[in-house]
Amino acid sequence: MPISTSVGPRLAIRHGIGLVVHAGTQIGSDVTLRQNVTLGSKESGGKAPCIGNGADIGAGALIIGDRTVGDRARIGAGTVVVADVPAGGTVVGNPGRPIGRERQESD
Numbered sequence: 001m002p003i004s005t006s007v008g009p010r011l012a013i014r015h016g017i018g019l020v021v022h023a024g025t026q027i028g029s030d031v032t033l034r035q036n037v038t039l040g041s042k043e044s045g046g047k048a049p050c051i052g053n054g055a056d057i058g059a060g061a062l063i064i065g066d067r068t069v070g071d072r073a074r075i076g077a078g079t080v081v082v083a084d085v086p087a088g089g090t091v092v093g094n095p096g097r098p099i100g101r102e103r104q105e106s107d
Contacts, residue, residue, distance in 0.1 A: 008053065015059070024048035028071070034059040041065060052087065072102060 005021055008029030013019065018036035021027075025039045025048040033039075037057050041048045047066035051057070055069050058077035063069060070087030080094040088102035 022048035026050045028053035028055065030054045032056045034061075034077075036060040038062045038064065049081075 002023035006026040012032040015035040020038040022040045049063045052071035054072040060078045063081040074090045076092035082095040
C-alpha cells in the first residue's frame with residue numbers, strides 16, 4: 001500500500017495477496033479488505049475510490065475511479081463496482097448491483 005494512501009485505524013487485511021491500492025485512495029476506519037482487491041483509478045493521475053468506515057470488501061472486488069463506498073457497506077466477492085454504494089448498502093456481481101441495505105434507526 002502506498003505511503004500516501006489515507007488509512008483510518010483498525011484496517012483489517014485478510015489474506016492480502018494481490019491487493020492493489022492507488023496512492024490517492026482514502027480508506028476509513030474499521031475497514032476489511034480481502035485478497036485480490038483492487039482500489040484504483042481509471043488513468044494515471046485519476047481520481048481514486050473513497051472507502052467509508054466499517055466497509056467490508058470481498059475477495060477479488062474491483063473499485064475503480066471516483067467511487068464512494070459508504071459507511072458499513074458490503075461489497076461481494078468478485079464484484080465490479082460501477083457506481084457509488086450508499087451507507088449500509090450491499091453490492092454484488094459484474095457489473096455490481098445493489099441487493100439490499102441495512103435498516104437505519106430512522107427507517
